[in-house]
Amino acid sequence: MSTSICSPTDAGAWVQVKKRHIWPCVYHFYREPPVIARGEGAHLFDAQGRRYLDCYSGVGVMSAGHSNPQILAAVQQQMQQLCHTTTIYLSEPVLRLSERLAELLPEGIDSFFFCASGSEANEAALLLATLATGRNEFITFENSLHGRTKAAMSATALPMWRTDPELLDNFHKAPQPTEPNCLETVERLLQNHKIAAVMFEPIQGNGGIHVMPGGFLPRLKNLCQQHETLLIADEVQTGINRTGDWLASTSFGVTPDIVTLAKALGNGFPIAVAATSSQLAQSYRKPGASTFGGNLVSAAAALAVLEYHTEHSLGNRASQLGRWLSEVLHKQLGKLSCVKEIRGRGLMVGVEIVHGDEQQTADYVTDVLEDLKDAGFLLGRTGPGRNVLTIMPPLVVEQSDLQTLVDALEKILLSINE
Numbered sequence: 001m002s003t004s005i006c007s008p009t010d011a012g013a014w015v016q017v018k019k020r021h022i023w024p025c026v027y028h029f030y031r032e033p034p035v036i037a038r039g040e041g042a043h044l045f046d047a048q049g050r051r052y053l054d055c056y057s058g059v060g061v062m063s064a065g066h067s068n069p070q071i072l073a074a075v076q077q078q079m080q081q082l083c084h085t086t087t088i089y090l091s092e093p094v095l096r097l098s099e100r101l102a103e104l105l106p107e108g109i110d111s112f113f114f115c116a117s118g119s120e121a122n123e124a125a126l127l128l129a130t131l132a133t134g135r136n137e138f139i140t141f142e143n144s145l146h147g148r149t150k151a152a153m154s155a156t157a158l159p160m161w162r163t164d165p166e167l168l169d170n171f172h173k174a175p176q177p178t179e180p181n182c183l184e185t186v187e188r189l190l191q192n193h194k195i196a197a198v199m200f201e202p203i204q205g206n207g208g209i210h211v212m213p214g215g216f217l218p219r220l221k222n223l224c225q226q227h228e229t230l231l232i233a234d235e236v237q238t239g240i241n242r243t244g245d246w247l248a249s250t251s252f253g254v255t256p257d258i259v260t261l262a263k264a265l266g267n268g269f270p271i272a273v274a275a276t277s278s279q280l281a282q283s284y285r286k287p288g289a290s291t292f293g294g295n296l297v298s299a300a301a302a303l304a305v306l307e308y309h310t311e312h313s314l315g316n317r318a319s320q321l322g323r324w325l326s327e328v329l330h331k332q333l334g335k336l337s338c339v340k341e342i343r344g345r346g347l348m349v350g351v352e353i354v355h356g357d358e359q360q361t362a363d364y365v366t367d368v369l370e371d372l373k374d375a376g377f378l379l380g381r382t383g384p385g386r387n388v389l390t391i392m393p394p395l396v397v398e399q400s401d402l403q404t405l406v407d408a409l410e411k412i413l414l415s416i417n418e
C-alpha cells in the first residue's frame, strides 16, 4: 500500500515527490505538467479526465495506439499462462517472434538478439560488429542519439545526451548526413582507421527530425563495402512503420548489415532487438544473454503488434497520413516567419522554430508547447537547440484529429507571434 498522501490529481504535489525521489536527470515537459492516467487509441487522459491528442506516442512507442484491445488480449493471455523464464529455456512466443520478424524484414535479416531497450540493442550491434570484423573503431554522425549506456552514449553525438565525462574514444564523428562534406569525411575516416562499423539513424529523431538526403545511404553502403566495414541502422525510432515501412533504411534503398529495433515493436511493453544475417550472427558464439531478452509477455505483445500493423496496413497509413500532414503543415504554417523548416517522412515530422536568438527561441518553444498542451495536444521537442516541434502520433490517429492539431498550432504560433 502506497504511503503517498498525494491526491491523484494534484500535479504540483507529484512534482515535489519527483524532486525528492527521482534522480534529477529524469526531467519532464511543461511548467504545469499533467498527470497522465489513461490512454485510448491516439488519445491520453489526465487524472482530471482532460483529453489530449497524443502527438508524441511516448517518444515513438505507441504506434498501434494506447490500450489496443487486440494487443492487450494477447498480453493478458500470456500473463495468465507464464510471464517469464529467461533465455535458458525454449519458449514459444520469442521463437515465433523471430520467425515473424524474419518474414517481415528484408531478405537476409533473419537472426535476432532480443533485449529490453534501444540502448542495449545498440550495444549488442556494436559488439557483434567488433566480433565480426576484429576491429574496434566506429563512425557515427553529428547530431545523433544512440542511447544511454557506455558505448551507446559514446556513439551519441548530441551534446545534451553525452553526460559521461569519460566516454570511449574509439567513436569518430562525421558531420550530419545533411551536410555536403559528410561522405567525404566518412571516406577519410575509413581510409585512416580500422573501422568496424558505421552506425546511423535514417532520420535523426532526437537530433531534430533530419532526413537523410536522397542517394546518401546507397553511397554510404558502397563506401562501407569498399572498406569491409559494416553498416548498422539504428531504427529504434524509425522502425516498425513509423516512416511507412518496417525499416526506414529500405525506403532509402539499402539493407543494413545490422539493424536495431525497439520502441514501437512492443507498443509499450519493453522489448528490443539487434537483427542481422545468420552468417554475421555466427561471430558471436560465446555466451551472451539479457535476462529480459525475449521476455514472454513482451514477445507476445510484439507478435500481436506485428499482426495489428499488418492487418491494419499501418505502414500505408503512416505514408498517406504523413504526406497529407506535411502538405497541410506547409500550407498553413509555411508562411509564418517563426517556422524555419518543416521536414520528415511518414508520421515522423518536425517543425523547426526560430524566434530570435537561441535562448529566445527555446523559451518561445516552451510557451508554444505549454499552450498546445492547454489546448489538448501533447507534442515532442527535439534538436540540439530544443526548437523542433516533433509530431509522431500513434499511427492509428485520425486525419481529422491531425487537422485540429494543425489549426491549433497555427493559431498559437500566430497569437504568440503578435
Ligand SMILES: Cc1ncc(COP(=O)(O)O)c(C=O)c1O
Residues within 6 Å of the ligand: 059, 116, 117, 118, 119, 120, 122, 145, 146, 147, 148, 201, 205, 206, 234, 235, 236, 237, 262, 263
Ligand atoms: C534512435 C535511438 N536510438 C536509441 C535510443 C535509446 O533507446 P532506449 O531509451 O530504449 O535505450 C533512442 C531513444 O530515444 C533513440 O531514439
